[in-house]
Amino acid sequence: MTTFIKETEFFQLHTLSDRVYAAISISGRGAWSNAGIVDLGDELLIFDSFTTPSAGHELRKQAESLTGKKVKYLINSHYHGDHVFGNQAFSDAAIISTSLTKEWCKEKNKLEDVEKEIKETNDYLTNLKTRIHSTQDPIIKASLTNQHNEMSKVLDDLPHLQIVLPSVLFEDRLIIEGSERKVELHCLGGGHTPSDTFMYLPQENIAFMGDLVNEELHVPIFNPDDFINILKHVKEMEIDILVPGHGNVGNKDLAETVSDYVSFLMKKSKEALENRVPLESFLSDFEPPSEYLNWRGVNGIRDNLSRMYRFYAE
Numbered sequence: 001m002t003t004f005i006k007e008t009e010f011f012q013l014h015t016l017s018d019r020v021y022a023a024i025s026i027s028g029r030g031a032w033s034n035a036g037i038v039d040l041g042d043e044l045l046i047f048d049s050f051t052t053p054s055a056g057h058e059l060r061k062q063a064e065s066l067t068g069k070k071v072k073y074l075i076n077s078h079y080h081g082d083h084v085f086g087n088q089a090f091s092d093a094a095i096i097s098t099s100l101t102k103e104w105c106k107e108k109n110k111l112e113d114v115e116k117e118i119k120e121t122n123d124y125l126t127n128l129k130t131r132i133h134s135t136q137d138p139i140i141k142a143s144l145t146n147q148h149n150e151m152s153k154v155l156d157d158l159p160h161l162q163i164v165l166p167s168v169l170f171e172d173r174l175i176i177e178g179s180e181r182k183v184e185l186h187c188l189g190g191g192h193t194p195s196d197t198f199m200y201l202p203q204e205n206i207a208f209m210g211d212l213v214n215e216e217l218h219v220p221i222f223n224p225d226d227f228i229n230i231l232k233h234v235k236e237m238e239i240d241i242l243v244p245g246h247g248n249v250g251n252k253d254l255a256e257t258v259s260d261y262v263s264f265l266m267k268k269s270k271e272a273l274e275n276r277v278p279l280e281s282f283l284s285d286f287e288p289p290s291e292y293l294n295w296r297g298v299n300g301i302r303d304n305l306s307r308m309y310r311f312y313a314e
């Protein structure tokens with residue numbers, strides 16, 4: 001049973017179990033993804049830090065005032081900015097990720113020239129506006145509008161954004177035992193990015209999935225084979241409450257739905273390649289099944305189809 005506690009500028013707080021909370025982002029406010037708060041007994045652990053320092057600071061403030069304890073650990077599930085650009089609010093905590101996620105953070109999340117970043121973000125926002133006005137598809141229009149609103153919040157924070165990298169690294173598994181509760185970090189490879197970590201609370205059967213599981217979202221797929229294998233493992237775990245990287249708190253059905261989605265795209269792409277259908281006609285002739293028609297994503301289902309087609313063409 002999850003219970004709604006309160007709404008802040010960036011997110012809603014829900015209790016998942018005694019002193020375990022999900023911070024579910026409110027669309028377009030600068031949090032963009034979901035985060036978790038776990039009271040380990042004497043200190044707090046935070047899972048993912050949102051997309052702006054402002055949202056990260058609010059997360060820390062709410063976590064510490066809810067529990068009266070201090071944050072000791074921050075987990076970065078993967079390198080994407082919408083999950084790690086709030087890291088600077090936790091710069092005195094032990095920031096934990098896989099070694100590979102840290103490498104990708106270092107490589108992809110560079111901030112060398114702020115003026116240049118501001119200009120590029122402004123150009124990107126202008127481009128999004130053009131696409132919002134020209135697209136006829138209401139779901140893509142809504143997804144682009146959300147992207148525009150979130151990126152505007154990133155732009156507001158860019159002048160004082162600092163890239164804070166993880167400092168405590170692990171490879172495939174790490175257990176953190178607090179005085180009253182333990183959490184397990186699992187990395188079974190990379191499905192959405194080259195390295196994806198999820199967090200499991202074995203006493204409470206709660207999982208925080210990062211972007212390995214999302215609700216009705218065409219989340220980018222990095223490696224479909226690994227994605228399916230990771231989700232197969234997740235489906236075999238005892239999970240009663242599952243917090244997706246984006247969307248509402250659910251249960252293991254969310255993992256099942258994502259797994260079916262990846263399998264479906266994989267099957268279609270492989271069929272097209274076997275029949276030597278060129279990518280362009282594969283994409284233009286493709287009819288999305290009704291169950292995916294309402295899924296969000298700025299490029300819709302075809303972006304993942306094309307990604308997967310190329311993946312198996314190699």
Ligand SMILES: [Zn+2]
Nearest residue numbers: 078080192211
């Ligand atoms: Zn992501």
